[in-house]
Amino acid sequence: MLLTRSRIPDVLLVDDDEDVLDSYCHLLTLSGYQPKATTSPEEGLALLDAHWPGVVISDIYMPAMNGLDLLAELQRIDAEIPVILITGHGDIPLAVKAVKQGAFDFLEKPLNPEALLALLARALEQRRNILSHRSEIQTAVDHQLIGTSPQIVAIRQQLNQLAQTDKDLMLEGEPGCGRHTLATLLHSISDRKEGPLHVHDGATSPELAEIRASLTLCAKGTLVLQAPARLSPESQRWLGSYLLEQERNGSKAQRTIALFDEAPERLVERHLLMPELYYYLSQVRIKLPRLAERSCDIIPLFRTFLRQGCKRIGRPLPQVDRPYLETLKRHQWPGNIRELRNVAELYAVGIIKLAGVERAIPAANAREPLDDLVEEYEKRIIEDTLFLFSGRVAEAANYLGIPRKKLYLRMKKHNLDKELFKPQS
Template sequence: MLSQEQHILLIDDDLDVLDAYTMLLTQAGYQVKACSNPLEAQELLTKEWPGIVISDVCMPGSSGIELMELLLARDACLPVLLITGHGDVPMAVEAVKKGAWDFLQKPVNPAQLLEQVASAMAQRSSYIARRRWQKEQLHASLIGRSEWIKQLRVRLQQVAETDLAVYLHGELGVGRTLAARFLHHIGHRNEQPLIIGELVPGNEPPLEQWIEQAQDGTLVLRHLNYLPIAQQAQLIRLQAQQPLPFRLIGIGPSTLVEMAAGNIILPDFYYCFAMTQIACIPLAQRPDDIEPLFRHYLQQACLRLNRQVPELPAELIKRLSRRVWPNNVRELANAAELFAVGVMPLAETANPLLHESEPLPLDQRVEDYERQIITEALNLHQGRINEVSEYLQIPRKKLYLRMRKYDLDKQHYR
């Protein structure tokens, strides 16, 4: 295998030519791995190796073009520079259309070779640096150690290299909008606007305004299931343009198949996202993420509140992992913030119905849980209704009605 320090893989079945090219490139400061067998060469590359390939076209066993196709199938952004004889020029031109960096005609002009190599190396170095930065950003921001979160990071990094429309679906609070934000952040449009449009039933959204604001950037549509059919048709037309005027990301609770079956979305709108659907699963289905997420949000809350990060007792960690978390990561973040201010978020009312000998009716379960959430928020914000209303994303009038229903008085929390 090639090391990270070897910048160029050089392939030619003519040993004299191989030695001459190696000497030229070495004198120019490059680390070169010379190989005379194209079949062996394809086994030398590791994924995201930070170098380039220079290959002769006509070789026994495998042509340079066949080798290039194999290498690009593994890493589509790997620069492959071909060297060809006069009679092979049409073939080399066709290879460039298939993804070759460029080709040089024999006899090779040394200055031209070094110029091509310098250009390819600069592009490759930039690409590898961006890939590493993307991974760092995703690991720092998409917290967890479950297999699902690992696959999500990989998937987002893959689609970030494209302009394809993406659809993120799952329950509330699972991180769909966070994933959309980071898909924009690590993509090549990250210096352009990120516009997040909220769709609501019964209201026609200002789609034209959002599209204008998102030009050359990213448009995220939350609750895609509420997008009117006429506006779906408008987005279908825009997604057929080249280059794309903006990247489109949809967020919704249901799969595209379910929405298409219910005639909620047009068939052509389905196909805009068909290859890039990403399911965001509930927190309860990825318990390995619960502890690292809780620690992350606890540290954030303590930093914001200028408090020392408290120790997490082993028993508390166990209870965190057993909890159902109906509101997913959002609820976990709220619990961490409560714990930061000394409020134990996992009191007896936490997930009380998993241990009942006689199951309670659904309405009673929902009411018990709603009362718990409001109580925790009142504790956290010391009864300040404006802050509680904003924290729970509920109008003040509706919050007061719920508090009256559960006999909760803000004065008791000051």
């Protein structure tokens, strides 16, 4: 029978003396806790997993397993489970060693009940905060990384782990596959989220003085390094040494996330990427797949982008025919997720792409004269597109596939002012 939430123990007591366990249980139960006691460390370990919301209190010296051994086994389950060790005077050096290796704290015998309860309260609060933070990370990752493909499941797991570290890394993938989105997400779920997120483009700012300035701008935050191979060789060598020195000193001023749109190894072979920078960044790598390689994610992504587009422009969610969804799945998506988002946002304003030929959703009312219907439909499409792009005429014209001058002329014909479509402050 599964335990209900209220029956899950919040304290695991481990001691080879049953009388001591009875005493601990009595104290903790009277204090409102739900202890679970065992004389067997192995039995206690079998009860726990990485989601357990409690604290372990254990005697440091037991015949079968001492405190250091138990701590090591607990850390294999979850390195952040708080462990409080109870020690006699002769075992204090062992307890101190355990604390250095990750135990929460230790108390000497004979126990002071108030000291134990105070320490336990602090340990439980720490554990609750850790699990709450993990839950927030999981929610953010699931919200941003949509899909069930094996590649996305693996990337979610990597991000969950990286969010709890300060490791620098490289993100690899074709343009449009979500590298910037992933870098922004990783910043937002890291301990540096209150610091600045700064993007440095090696193609437009390759010189050493420029990369130094960017590092100053993102102090205590995250540097997203775009096109690292376009930095000058001097900049790359200096940056590689700078990042390595920070890691060795354990005092990083910022986290660095490098973005690559082709295999870094090829860049090294072509002498575009300096080996010292490559070897440092390649310690942690995430490779983002092309959208066509994760076809089972195409429809969930399309529906998500469609809902977002409709909500943004205040239109009802349109029906999407099954044959059109199959067309989306068969498309090769050379522009990856960015292209799919564009197609979904166009669908939201009534323009259907990838349907053999581009077409528009037919008007519901065809009783008016054809010329009037055409004029009204053209006006509505222009209005929807201007609203979608917040009055930015160049982007609207590009989406509609017409020159900007022609769009201005049609806006004038329909008495449309781009200022009316800009967000109101």
